[in-house]
Amino acid sequence: MPELKDIATQIRRDIVRMVHACQSGHPGGSLGCADFFTALYFDIMKHDPSFNMDGKGEDLFFLSNGHISPVFYATLARSGYFPITELASFRKINSRLQGHPATHEHLPGIRVASGSLGQGMSVAIGAALAKKLNNDDKLVFSLHGDGELDEGQNWEAIMFAAHNKVDNLISTIDWNGQQIDGPTQKVMDLGDIGKKFEAFGWTILQTNGNDIDDLIGTVNKAKSLTGKGKPIAIMMHTIMGKGVDFMEGHHEWHGIAPNDEQLQKALAQLPETLGDY
Numbered sequence: 001m002p003e004l005k006d007i008a009t010q011i012r013r014d015i016v017r018m019v020h021a022c023q024s025g026h027p028g029g030s031l032g033c034a035d036f037f038t039a040l041y042f043d044i045m046k047h048d049p050s051f052n053m054d055g056k057g058e059d060l061f062f063l064s065n066g067h068i069s070p071v072f073y074a075t076l077a078r079s080g081y082f083p084i085t086e087l088a089s090f091r092k093i094n095s096r097l098q099g100h101p102a103t104h105e106h107l108p109g110i111r112v113a114s115g116s117l118g119q120g121m122s123v124a125i126g127a128a129l130a131k132k133l134n135n136d137d138k139l140v141f142s143l144h145g146d147g148e149l150d151e152g153q154n155w156e157a158i159m160f161a162a163h164n165k166v167d168n169l170i171s172t173i174d175w176n177g178q179q180i181d182g183p184t185q186k187v188m189d190l191g192d193i194g195k196k197f198e199a200f201g202w203t204i205l206q207t208n209g210n211d212i213d214d215l216i217g218t219v220n221k222a223k224s225l226t227g228k229g230k231p232i233a234i235m236m237h238t239i240m241g242k243g244v245d246f247m248e249g250h251h252e253w254h255g256i257a258p259n260d261e262q263l264q265k266a267l268a269q270l271p272e273t274l275g276d277y
Contacts, residue, residue: 004212006273007078008038012243013270014074014087014277020263022091025099028253029145030071032176032209032238036143037075039215044223046138049080051108059138060127062112064120065145065174066100067255073097076109078274087277118151120144121171125161125231128169139226142171147179150188155200161231162201170222172234173197174209178251197233209238244269 011034019025041047045059052058063072070090077084082096089095096105100115112123124142131138148154161169173193181187190196194204203225207218215236222232240254241247244266258266 002274004038004042007042008034008212009243009270010272010274011038011071011074011078013267013272014078015070016244016258016263016266016270017276018070018074018087018090019257020260021088023257024091025070025257026067026255027070027244027258028178028240028247028250028255029065029068029174029176031244031247032240032242033068033071033143033174034243035210035212036172036174036215036236036238037071039212039219040141041075041079043216044219045141049076049108051081053111055111055127055138056134056136057138060111060124060131060140062120062124062127062140062142063101063114064124064142065117065148066114066120068145069097069099069101072101072109076107077277081109082107084275084277117145117148118153121154121157121161124169124171125157125164125166128161128166128231129164131168132166137168139223140169142169144171144173145179146173146175146177146190146193147184147187149173149190149193150179158197158200158202165229166231167227167229169231170219170226170234171231172236174238175235176238176240178240178249178254180251180254182251194233194235197235201230203228203230203232204235205232206235207237209236210242 090097096107102113128140208214247253
């Protein structure tokens with residue numbers, strides 16, 4: 001299998017090409033989370049690309065911040081869920097790869113529509129409870145944006161998970177400090193997110209979300225802490241736009257597409273490692 005870093009680089013390359021081709025989408029958070037998705041789908045999770053919607057006997061993943069669909073689609077394609085060439089249809093009319101993941105297109109790998117921010121935690125908790133009812137020992141993983149935590153529904157779900165000892169759930173927060181309107185500290189300062197989760201009764205871990213080795217080590221530690229009566233949250237510190245120097249750390253790249261010149265600059269920093277679509 002290719003090196004994980006090479007996979008992450010190709011996924012980043014896919015992201016900028018997809019968003020550029022339709023001149024629409026969200027490259028910043030997608031680039032920042034490429035290492036996480038690579039670690040999850042190519043090392044950590046036990047999953048089957050042949051795709052069974054109920055997911056029995058598999059680890060499940062739910063993307064709550066659905067606007068970073070480019071990284072999700074590229075990861076699914078690169079891990080065998082659907083043809084890599086389909087990435088060229090991103091955000092096109094009648095494409096299965098809509099701007100936010102949806103289920104009515106029956107795209108393999110997508111178990112819930114996401115894009116209405118704040119709902120993914122509730123969905124992940126429901127899936128985790130279903131696994132408990134089915135005596136399924138596999139885990140549920142979810143990803144959430146730090147800005148997304150402005151939504152109040154998250155905190156109701158976070159409280160519910162701890163109260164009901166949903167200890168087969170590992171939720172990761174993409175803590176990049178940026179959201180669509182600016183730095184999170186200016187838009188809605190959340191303070192220490194980890195301490196908030198801890199106060200709600202969760203076990204908390206910290207990781208460098210742009211270091212694949214650190215990510216894998218942290219998530220494996222999280223897996224070792226499941227089944228102990230508490231849900232687990234990983235505070236994943238990332239850089240928005242990671243891998244493309246002029247995008248890194250800038251909230252403006254939350255939801256705009258690169259122009260032709262910017263695409264070429266980005267691709268020059270992201271060498272083709274697995275072959276373009």
